[in-house]
Amino acid sequence: MKLDQHIFLIGFMGCGKSTCAACLCRMTGAEQIEMDQEIVKRQGMEITEIFRVHGEEYFRDLETDLIKEIGNMEPMVVSCGGGTVLREENVALMKAAGRIVLLTAEPETVFDRVKGSADRPVLNGNMNLSYIKELMEARRPRYEAAADAAVATDGRTAEEICEEILEQRKEGSHGAR
Numbered sequence: 001m002k003l004d005q006h007i008f009l010i011g012f013m014g015c016g017k018s019t020c021a022a023c024l025c026r027m028t029g030a031e032q033i034e035m036d037q038e039i040v041k042r043q044g045m046e047i048t049e050i051f052r053v054h055g056e057e058y059f060r061d062l063e064t065d066l067i068k069e070i071g072n073m074e075p076m077v078v079s080c081g082g083g084t085v086l087r088e089e090n091v092a093l094m095k096a097a098g099r100i101v102l103l104t105a106e107p108e109t110v111f112d113r114v115k116g117s118a119d120r121p122v123l124n125g126n127m128n129l130s131y132i133k134e135l136m137e138a139r140r141p142r143y144e145a146a147a148d149a150a151v152a153t154d155g156r157t158a159e160e161i162c163e164e165i166l167e168q169r170k171e172g173s174h175g176a177r
């Protein structure tokens with residue numbers, strides 16, 4: 001199933017964007033772009049380092065620049081940063097270039113998936129379930145407003161999740177995205 005537009009995977013940290021993007025690429029033959037990794041590569045610095053040295057706004061500007069570039073690329077699967085859709089401008093650029101799929105997971109699932117890692121500056125110092133719940137609730141309206149479709153990931157394999165994403169896309173081809 002070849003892509004005719006980008007698929008942007010969005011959602012909270014640890015919801016499975018990178019895992020599902022890789023799986024979607026195996027299923028469609030499309031290329032994957034990992035926004036976080038691409039920014040790390042270009043800056044020659046880890047994300048925690050970019051936040052520490054330049055601040056969050058600087059990182060958010062890099063995300064916007066990258067989204068603009070992606071808009072001019074061949075259709076691919078884009079694994080967004082967890083906070084990419086916090087900027088309205090980014091959402092508008094993404095909507096113009098493809099379909100935005102929200103991956104969801106319960107806070108308990110997220111905590112379980114991310115608790116062993118120190119690579120997410122937004123969670124460093126706040127690696128606990130109540131903070132994850134609070135931040136997820138605060139961000140939920142932004143994720144939901146940006147999404148063309150949503151898929152729950154709790155207790156499901158990447159393959160099951162991706163089949164649903166591709167199935168929705170077929171259905172969507174007759175009307176809404």
Ligand SMILES: Nc1ncnc2c1ncn2[C@@H]1O[C@H](COP(=O)(O)OP(=O)(O)OP(=O)(O)O)[C@@H](O)[C@H]1O
Nearest residue numbers: 013014015016017018019020082113153156157158
């Ligand atoms: N459906 C799933 N079932 C079980 N474990 C999963 C699933 N999806 C992802 N994981 C695991 O959860 C962790 C986070 O997944 P992943 O890196 O794909 O999330 P992400 O949304 O890209 O997070 P971030 O961008 O914040 O790093 C990984 O260890 C991954 O193996």
Ligand SMILES: O=C(O)C1=C[C@@H](O)[C@@H](O)[C@H](O)C1
Nearest residue numbers: 036047081082083120121122
């Ligand atoms: O949710 C967030 O704000 C972030 C998520 C990560 O993917 C990174 O983009 C960065 O750590 C910020």
Ligand SMILES: [Mg+2]
Nearest residue numbers: 017018036079
């Ligand atoms: Mg990721």
